[in-house]
Amino acid sequence: MAAVALSSQSCRRISLLLLVISLALAVAAGLYHGFFTRPTRPKVVFYEPSELSDPAKQHSGTCTAPALDSLAGIIRTLWEPLVLPITAPEFVTAGGKVKKLPPPEKLVQREPLGTRLLILDLDNRDFTDEGGVFATDVPSWDTLSMQSAGFLSHYLYASIHGYSYKFLRVPKYKDRAPHWSKVIFTKEMLKEYDVVITLDYDVMFPNAHVPIEWLLNYWQIGPDTLVAMAQDPDREPNYDVRRKVNVNTGFIISRAGNLTQRLFQDWAECPSEKRYKGCAQWKDKIFHEQSGFSSFVRYDFLDGFSVDTHPNYIKTLPCDEANGSPKVASWGCSGQLVRHYWGDKHLTNEIFASNVMGAFTPLLVQNAYRKPGIVVDYRDKVLDGAQVLDHA
Template sequence: MTSQDLLRSPSVPHTRPQVVFDDPSTGPFHQKCGAEPTALDSIPDVIRALWAPLVVPITAPAFTTIDGEKKRLPPFPELIHTKPLGKRVCILDLDNREFADHGDVFSYQIPTWGNLRGPAAGFISHYLYAMIHGYSYKFIRAPKYPDRAPHWSKVIFTKEMLKQYDVVVMMDSDAMFATPQVPLEWLLNYWRIGPEALVAMPEDPLDHPNYDVRRRVNVNSGFIIAQAGEKTQRLFKDWAECPSETRYPGCAVWKKRPFHEQSAFSSHVRYDFLDGYSIDSHPQYIRTIPCTEANGYPQVAQSGCVGQFVRHYWADKNLTNLEFNHNIMAALTPLLVQSAYKQPGVVEDYREKVLDGALILDNPHR
């Protein structure tokens, strides 16, 4: 089926959803439980229909990144996923900040593009990615630990979400999918993250201070892929309890010291998990993703991390707005061109005619 066929498919809605709020204070983030459905309820279907012609098939043999590098999947018999995981995947946002100022996602004044704040752009892009591919989406408004940095809450709530979903993808607000048309299943195939993998995270740049106590480069917990199972529950439990030092002497230093839970995992947990396993003896359980593919962004290319699939704007969080803008327009531009200029009956071609005053005449020389 061609992209034009998909655009003409009966599954694509032909009516435009009308979003009207009589009272802005009761907007989409303040709707009462059990309220009647509104036009907002159709937005996930609209998003999927818009992106349908662009979504990369799960088993597509190759994909070319924005910077022109061709990435190839393993041979078909070696693929891990050939069918969509759907709602078994949860894209997880988690934060304990209020985000109630103008331009934030929980403001009583619905953000407009002109006042959208950086974290909001990141969160909305994660929701967009989930809707494009039919995944579940959750935003956890987390409480704060009384004795440690708020970053630690991502560990315990990822663990809890793994009781409900097969795969949980936890993302910081400044981490975004650079190519949202690429489904997670394709990435799992490409990175060879099979069912035995408990957790996967990208490496940090090879530069100070991104090394653990053994002088090995840290993993970055701003993008976590975790897969459900008893072993994963145990791993995340040990990780969340690391600062208690019942299992990991010296881990308490990471309660409030950067990089908090990330350093605790990198310096302690990955070297001793599941009763004596380590990342070196059992690398199939803890997977590292190349930094250039799932960390950093083009403006810090000198770090070796350009975020070909997942970008993490740790040094300039305001760039999330530009990334979100690119995500939307990169998808809409080819669709609009297809719809406006490639459909029969839209463009009328008079170039072979002759204009004479108020007349449009046939060209006698043709």
């Protein structure tokens, strides 16, 4: 039995290593796809969960490649050594900024949320053109659209940290811009999950190893917080009806609860003017649901509360940390922790590649150049004609 178990363990290690190398080389080739011809797509075979958990198959001693429908688990295994602990005192961002948590007694999230946290994408577009996530032909790296790169980066991030992930293909409103569907479906998901992170496709996590729980601790988004959003750049046209800077709804952190349900209910009904007279103008006028929240909801929610009287209920995150990107750093929005590429949406592909290679590169170096038997050092030898000699 010991021999069989050892054989099975070796097979799993070999399979995992082969998968790492294959995926890393595929991504690396994609980064320089102008110099390569497009490879032939392999045939994809999916296995039933019962097959994957069959002890007879696990301990048969036969080496088989991991099934693709277990990819989320494989991703989490690969990134696990790199993931920042949720109570780590500090870390350095991709841009070199040092971020520190509050003292231990002020931390709001000490345990992982796991599948109780949802990373949520939603859209009403088809995405069936070449490079789209719903195209008939599965996209290759060199055809991947910027929207698909964004969505895939969100799935990758959820897999790294063991979160739930959903993509909702939503209907359109008859009387308002499709952007408003974000509000009602976030509200619905909050009935199933403790925390929902709602994202636009062009919102990216530049530090993919940093979990949401760490960010909750850093921004002090505790159980009493209903919703948190980043401030927009402090410049035209990003002002509400009171000339206060808007919040941006491309990245929304929401915590479940009855009060949150009430807030989202009022927000979704804002254009109907049941509570907020004048909100109907944002049915189709930019910035739609963002303007409705910024100009009305945050000043009057839960029967008279406001962002000023109850700042813990609605958290406004710094633009420099949770909005924008390095290209608009001069606007005070460099996206240190969360980036929103509203000005350079095509860069989603680049950041997605960076997320992937950020984990594969150290793994490849560790396996190729830090283990005995692969690297052979002849630098203490002497070359003489056709001979390799020891020093005299």
